[in-house]
Amino acid sequence: MSKQPHPDVSLGRSAGPPPGAGIGLVGDCPPAATTRTRRPLPRGLIFTALTVICLLIAGGSIARAGLRQRAMGLTAASPPPVAATAGDTEGVAALRARPHLIFRSTARDDTFGKIALAPLDAPEGPRGVTALRCDRVYAAADRGLCLTAKRGVGAKYSAQVLDAALQPGAAEALGGIGIPSRTRVSPDGRYAAITVFVSGHSYAAGTFSTHTTLIDTASGAPIAELEEFAVWRSGARFQAPDFNFWGVTFARDSNRFYATLGTDGKHYLVEGDIAARRLRVVHEGVECPSLSPDGTRVAFKKQVGAEGRADWRIHVLDLATLAETPLSGETRNVDDQIEWLDDGHVLYALPDDADPTTSGGVTNVWVLPADGGRQPRLFLPQAASPVVVR
Amino acid sequence: MYQTENLQDVIKTGKTLRSPRLLLPRVSSTVLFLGLTSFFTDISSEMVSTILPLYLVFGLGLNPLQFGVVDGLYQGAAALVKVAGGLVADRWRRHKEVAVAGYGLSAFCKLGFLLVGGVWAAIAALVLIDRTGKGIRTAPRDAMISLSTPREELGTAFGVHRALDTAGAMIGPLVAFGLLALLPGAFDSVFVVSFCVALIGLGVLTLFVENRPAARPAAASARPVSLGAAVGLLRAPRFGVLVAIGAALGLMTMSDGFLYLGLQRRLDFNSEFLPLLYVATALVYMVLAVPMGRLADRIGRGRVFIGGYVVLLLVYTSLLLPTLGRVELLGYIALFGVYYAATDGVLMALASAVLPAELRTSGLALLTTATGLARLFASVLFGLLWTRWDVETAVQCFIAGLIVAIAIAVVALIRTENSVNHEQAAAS
Incomplete structure (x- = not known):
């Protein structure tokens, strides 16, 4: 196409330059005579x-x-998340036997993206690395959940229930459209919750929504989408088409849970009841809640700063008094679902400072006292999606 | 040999380039090259918009939920930029320069994503600048299409452009996903490739698209280009009617997202199936854009345009049917593509035919701003109806409203057509 001369195609009624002038350069055409002699x-x-x-x-x-x-060691030919045969099976089993951390390795070596374990009393000590690749992971009792983006085939995810050895269990993996965001498993291991992002298409560009699904870990099948639950606020039904749910955290009885409800630019903390299939608005301005082990407080990320330039800071909400405590020692933007180390400390992942841009994905896990303005401390380097198992 | 003859023919008559391609018939090289510019630009921008959510979550560990919040606020600013760009293009007769600025802005945003890293506010700003570029370039580009095309072939010309544009939009996501399949997580490569493709589009525009508005009517001096003159266009009966019709119909058009969501709820199909609906719609749109444009030139643009909205009415009724099978669903999706092919480019052709050349860009900018704002309002309205009652009620309201809007449009267009005919009769 580019070899073909491009004639002047102005209309007959045009008062443009005479034929031949069309072979000019960029932008304004030089006078016809110059064009003929100088030949740009x-x-x-x-x-x-x-x-x-x-x-x-x-x-x-x-x-x-x-x-x-x-x-x-990360090529398209690398194996999909399957059995941990190539992993350190014995090391993993030994670590599982005592209190430990499960996390996603973000080290820049062949463990990147794999699920690893470390003893709780020596988090920076030697790790046990499985062969399992997950983008988000959680585990409780004898079950786990591995949430993976199926890369290269569109924004699809796979949610695979894991067994006690952190191997893909018998249950069939659940799949659908969306980008993995959060996952949690109930303390008794019976339920799992996953949140994925779903993006609008070009015709509705720029809009994102979340889907949160509760999964029965025995079958791997979905029990419900949170959107199907009835929402109540101040004793009245609360409904809107723009409801988005994300960030489930289960209570000790495994039937109750907390989550975020986003609607009309606001973020509500909701308390859910799986058996009754209902949700109740508890508080406003809470995102990605995480229930403390004693069940009395919720750690969450709170949006601060103007709309469009939002940042998130960690806060703790007392569920009895609804009093909020900012954990002001952490001044960076925390966009993660918090995990409680114990009743006095929280864990969260932050991008590695040395690697702020593209293609990185290196994050570190930090620990922060849950009672006010004390400083954070590096807890687990080159890790994401931390899970505390006692 | 053939080309030489063709070239001679073109030079002799000063008429349009005859292309041997079936889907690219009889359009000026300007239209063809603008079509190719859009083709490459759409590949580039769709590559990025497809992977942007993945990049935010996995590349940067950010939460993409906030982008929707900015969206509404941004629409008003975008409208101002659009009209301002139109005025600049008209006043200094610099359609191409304004278009280049718009395409260039978007091209360099692709590179910007690499440079800003994980700074959320900067990413949001880039998304907005990218869309500002889109707002700036659309009206001058459409004005150039219309100014290089004889009045009786406007529908075909816009059809060719929209077909190429849609083809690019379909290829873009495939390229992006292909790259990510080859190199998992290599978002930087996607941005670089997208930037390169955008540069090629920009190259086609700067190197091959002619820069002269075709006609400088004698009346030009009597009508200086100003905001007042542009707004005055709305008082011109024929254009004013078109803007009113476009806005009225836009007001009763639910967003694509709502339609697809409605269809999904109706059929309860797997959400993995949803992107296929977009692809099917785009495919039908791409294939039918040229035939619909030609049909519009032959039997009347107003008829095809109204016909498109009647088809849309049919599509809406599918949301109320008691049952809907897979085959019927595909049929309705095909109809939705027909609606796009019959209305999008055809409305621009309708408007181009009644806008004076010296205010063509400003007029087109005003029209797209009006229809855009109407659609935005329609989305809010649909959401409110859905909240207050339910989906069925919202759909019923929109069907009733669309019937009224179509009726008004038919009456208005018939009156406009009559007045055009009178004028043409008087002229000849």
């Missing part, structure tokens, strides 16, 4: 050069990413 670089040639340069840049970028990924 043909547009086709410039365009070919531009295309070649673009192809080289694009090709170079792809090649660089390919080399980088080969170095990290």
